[in-house]
Amino acid sequence: MSCPFNRNGNNHDDNAIPLGSDVGMIYGEYLMLEKVLSAQRMLSTQDNRTVHDEHLFIVTHQAYELWFKQIIYELDSIREMLNEEKIEESKTLEILKRLNRIVLILKLLNDQVPILETMTPLDFMEFRNYxxxxxxxQSLQFRLIENKLGVKSENRVKYNQRYSEAFGGDKLATDAISGSENDPSLLDLIDRWLGRTPGLEVDGFNFWHKFQESVAKFLDQEEKNALLEKTENARNYRLMDIEKRREVYRSIFDPNVHNAMVSRGDRRFSHRAMQGAIMINFYRDEPRFSQPHQMLTLLMDIDSLITKWRYNHVMMVQRMIGSQQLGTGGSSGYQYLRSTLSDRYKVFLDLFNLSTFLIPREVIPPLNEHMRQKLK
Ligand code: HEM
Structure with missing residues (x-):
């Protein structure tokens, strides 16, 4: 194997150009390590009272920011590929690969938390004032990730809605923030893509109509079965449960109810995208829906891992500064961070809730021959 840092690609034998010569680029030069490795300035050392753990604190945050950068790089490329009317199969594969990469990075970011937790609260106290x-x-990249994924300002908790003030005078940062708020987010693009799911066409397979018929038939049959219950209590209990289910289905079948839920922040997808997501979920075993189904799973993984990170971070904060101290950024600290754990920060919330609308396999509308061919 040749070393990638040797321009000639020679193996390390006698003929190889020595590292550091004028011709070959050396490892540290390529990676600009001089810059990266001299960026750990310890304020406690400058104050002549070195606190050992400040080094870990700095390196951990820098590692996070580097990985944030990679996530943004992947996210931007995915958004670009999705921003097309027709997505070629080779592109879908690339999107899947990159979404999966983001998932793995997020797992790593969660795994990094315990390393910083080897620092005790007393150690932290020794340099926290600096x-x-x-x-x-004030992490710009963290906000960009949230916005590019699709966290909407109106869904943020109150304190967090003013997050852009943290970048006040920094024009580059505020431009990046407004770009990330105004450009189509991953959520917007996935919504558009789901809306084009084959089979939704009213003058074609008309999945939505068939699904509503199946649900009605299924619930009517359930009701008949409930009436056969021997005791009044059991009968009433089952009937009440069925009525609740009808109400739940009404929330997706009636576009007005759905849209009202979107306005309240309880749903994210458009009515049409919701239909596409349900359809992909039902027919995921058909070849053409296999990759889209994987995509939806990865999107949930991303949401779920970010929520886990928020949780791990808030636990670390409580351990380090308790739940009564303000944060160095001026928030209520633990209390504020805990409030960001709610569903309001889940971008692909609707995908998690799809299970609410499942019906038994045998009741799912069967595909006709035309549709089966289409999904091959
Ligand atoms: C000793 C460890 C840590 C403590 C005590 C701590 C404390 C806090 C506190 C109190 C906040 C609330 C804002 C404020 O400062 O008022 C916050 C926010 C935040 N911290 Fe940490 N943090 C720690 C480690 C980390 C690490 C390693 C990262 C990685 C980048 C990080 C990233 C963030 C981010 C992105 C926010 C904003 C979260 C949001 O607004 O939803 N923190 N942190």
């Missing part, structure tokens, strides 16, 4: 008013709240 940080203020710096705070993770």
């Amino acid at each position: 940080l203020a008013p710096a705070s993770g709240f």
Whole structure:
């Protein structure tokens, strides 16, 4: 194997150009390590009272920011590929590969938390004063990731809605923020893509109509079965349960109810995208729906891993500074961070809730021959 840092691609034998010569590029040069490795300035050392763990604190945050950068790089490329009317199969594969890469990075970011937790609260206290008013709240890349995924300002908790003030005078940062708020997010693009799911056409397979018929038939049959219950209690209990289910289905079948839920922040997808997601979920074993189904699974993984990170971070914060101290960024600290754990920050919330609308396999509308061919 030749070393990638040797321009000639020679093996390390006698003929190889020595590292550091004028011709070959050396490892540290290529990676600009001089810059990266001299960026761990310890404020406690500058104050002549080196606190050992400040080094870990800095390196951990820098590692996070580097991985955030990679996530943004992948996300931007995925959004670009999705921003087309027709997505070629080779592109779908590439999108899947990159979404999966983001998932793996997020797993790694969760695994990094316990490393920082080897620092005790007393160790942290020894250098915490040097940080203020710096705070993770000012992480531009974290906000860009949230916005590019599709976290909407109106869904953020109140304190968090003013997050862009943290970048006040920094024009580059505020431009990047407004770009990320205004450009189509991954959620917007996935919504558009789901809306084009084959089989939704009213003058074609008309999945939505067939699905509504199947649900009605299924619930009517359930009702008949409930009436056969021997005791009044059991009968009433089952009938009440069926009525609740009818109500749940009404929330997707009636576009007005669905749209009202979107306005309240309880749903994210358009009515049409919701139909596409349900359809893909039902017929995921058909060859043409296999990759789209994988895509939906990866999107849920991303949401779920970010929520896990928020949770791990808030636990670490409580361990380090308790639940009564303000954060260095001026928030209520633990209390504020805990409030960001709610579903309001889940971008692909509707995908998690799809299970609510499942019906038994035998009741799923069968595909006709034309549709089966289409999904091959
Ligand atoms: C000793 C460890 C840590 C403590 C005590 C801590 C503390 C806090 C606190 C109190 C906040 C709320 C904002 C404020 O400062 O008022 C916050 C926000 C934040 N921190 Fe940390 N943090 C720690 C480690 C980390 C690490 C390793 C990262 C990785 C990048 C990070 C990223 C963030 C981000 C992105 C926010 C904003 C979260 C949001 O607004 O939803 N923090 N942190």
